[in-house]
Amino acid sequence: MDVLRAARLLLKRHFEQVDFERNPQKIPYMVTNFDYDVILLDMNFTRDLSSGKEGFEWLDRILDIKPQSTVVLFTAYGDVEMAVRAIKAGATDFVLKPWENDKLLATMQAAFNKHRAATQKEKPAPADGQLITGNSSAMQQVMDTAQRVAGTDANILILGENGTGKDMLARHIHQLSLRSKAPFVSVDLGAISETLFESELFGHVKGAFTDAREDRTGRFEEAAGGTIFLDEIGNISLPFQAKLLTVLQNRSVTRVGSNKAVPVDVRLICATNRNIQQMAAQHLFRQDLLYRINTIEIFLPPLRERTEDILPLAEHFLQVYRDKYRRPVSSLHESLVQELQQYDWPGNIRELQHAIERAVILSQGKSLMPKDVFVKSPAREQEMDTGYNLEEMERNIITQAMKKCNGNITEAARELGLSRAALYRRLEKYNL
Numbered sequence: 155m156d157v158l159r160a161a162r163l164l165l166k167r168h169f170e171q172v173d174f175e176r177n178p179q180k181i182p183y184m185v186t187n188f189d190y191d192v193i194l195l196d197m198n199f200t201r202d203l204s205s206g207k208e209g210f211e212w213l214d215r216i217l218d219i220k221p222q223s224t225v226v227l228f229t230a231y232g233d234v235e236m237a238v239r240a241i242k243a244g245a246t247d248f249v250l251k252p253w254e255n256d257k258l259l260a261t262m263q264a265a266f267n268k269h270r271a272a273t274q275k276e277k278p279a280p281a282d283g284q285l286i287t288g289n290s291s292a293m294q295q296v297m298d299t300a301q302r303v304a305g306t307d308a309n310i311l312i313l314g315e316n317g318t319g320k321d322m323l324a325r326h327i328h329q330l331s332l333r334s335k336a337p338f339v340s341v342d343l344g345a346i347s348e349t350l351f352e353s354e355l356f357g358h359v360k361g362a363f364t365d366a367r368e369d370r371t372g373r374f375e376e377a378a379g380g381t382i383f384l385d386e387i388g389n390i391s392l393p394f395q396a397k398l399l400t401v402l403q404n405r406s407v408t409r410v411g412s413n414k415a416v417p418v419d420v421r422l423i424c425a426t427n428r429n430i431q432q433m434a435a436q437h438l439f440r441q442d443l444l445y446r447i448n449t450i451e452i453f454l455p456p457l458r459e460r461t462e463d464i465l466p467l468a469e470h471f472l473q474v475y476r477d478k479y480r481r482p483v484s485s486l487h488e489s490l491v492q493e494l495q496q497y498d499w500p501g502n503i504r505e506l507q508h509a510i511e512r513a514v515i516l517s518q519g520k521s522l523m524p525k526d527v528f529v530k531s532p533a534r535e536q537e538m539d540t541g542y543n544l545e546e547m548e549r550n551i552i553t554q555a556m557k558k559c560n561g562n563i564t565e566a567a568r569e570l571g572l573s574r575a576a577l578y579r580r581l582e583k584y585n586l
């Protein structure tokens with residue numbers, strides 16, 4: 155099996171989406187148009203193994219296009235010096251070929267976490283940060299509720315599919331609240347590993363564990379006086395649910411390795427895309443924790459159920475990106491308006507935003523056309539190539555279940571009504 159295919163098979167088991175490309179000339183297009191968390195770049199495209207010159211050029215190119223890119227280099231055994239040089243040139247890490255699976259995965263996971271942590275900290279107010287209410291009555295209601303509860307300290311649970319604007323609404327509520335001058339601290343619980351959970355949220359004291367070289371303030375303490383936003387709350391394990399519950403009940407945190415409880419004054423907003431009531435009914439989420447966090451529940455409907463909002467949002471993103479990229483495009487073509495409203499936007503507002511951003515960059519005329527917006531991504535192309543025979547359908551359903559469960563095989567097997575072993579066999583069979 156060739157290197158690319160083998161690496162892809164391995165990575166696909168552990169990451170939600172893996173795009174691969176043999177032709178380095180496609181790099182600029184891919185880096186410009188898609189937001190990759192990590193780019194694994196082979197230094198040796200050609201037979202000229204020794205110089206890695208081509209790899210360096212591509213590394214420069216990637217960092218020119220997106221300076222915040224996280225690039226891990228794949229380099230032939232013996233190239234350590236070259237890899238070190240590449241790290242000085244801006245790569246994040248490197249993996250030597252032939253690789254050990256565990257090492258490759260650990261490096262990619264670390265790079266992924268690093269990228270997520272960095273982009274989260276810098277996460278600019280998305281687009282221009284302006285929250286567009288749109289014309290739907292559903293959104294009007296959401297905004298009314300937000301307005302009414304913002305000034306209270308009630309805990310809020312925001313529900314909705316990925317990309318519906320949960321994070322943005324949480325920030326908006328914080329801005330409207332009496333705590334607006336204090337910090338808003340956003341924590342993606344889905345991106346924190348189990349081992350780091352406690353230290354990340356509650357902090358640790360020096361010496362608490364091997365890597366704890368300094369005292370560290372946890373996110374709860376960072377949010378003191380302000381709001382803490384716990385995103386993907388439905389993703390935490392039962393033992394951590396218990397720990398979180400204790401913190402909420404006692405209104406204090408104890409750093410890992412310490413026995414002193416520190417009082418914390420924070421307003422709590424949580425969000426999830428999961429059906430958390432159902433999880434509670436199935437004992438996957440603690441009912442007592444749910445009662446604590448959902449004093450007020452706000453549901454953000456998917457974009458396909460509030461089609462009246464699509465145009466105002468699309469027009470807003472058009473303005474924002476037209477100014478950002480200084481493009482001459484100024485309107486949405488009539489034929490596009492219709493298609494925008496008909497498409498079902500599984501990725502919701504985030505997908506619409508990215509589609510418009512990409513279209514603005516690629517557009518050539520004054521009006522955005524359907525072909526500018528509905529471009530096939532490599533991932534979509536793969537999906538569309540699949541037919542409708544039973545095997546293809548099974549493959550698609552398994553892929554979707556794995557995505558929904560973030561690659562967690564036990565959960566995906568439960569969703570699909572299969573044993574773990576049966577799911578494993580199918581993953582092998584379909585090379586997933």
Ligand SMILES: Nc1ncnc2c1ncn2[C@@H]1O[C@H](COP(=O)(O)OP(=O)(O)OP(=O)(O)O)[C@@H](O)[C@H]1O
Nearest residue numbers: 280281284285286316317318319320321322503504
């Ligand atoms: N009402 C809105 N007006 C303008 N932009 C919006 C609105 N809602 C969402 N967005 C944009 O859509 C993108 C996704 O929004 P956000 O991150 O808030 O969604 P989310 O529901 O928290 O997603 P996830 O569940 O994946 O974390 C952001 O870039 C945000 O700028």
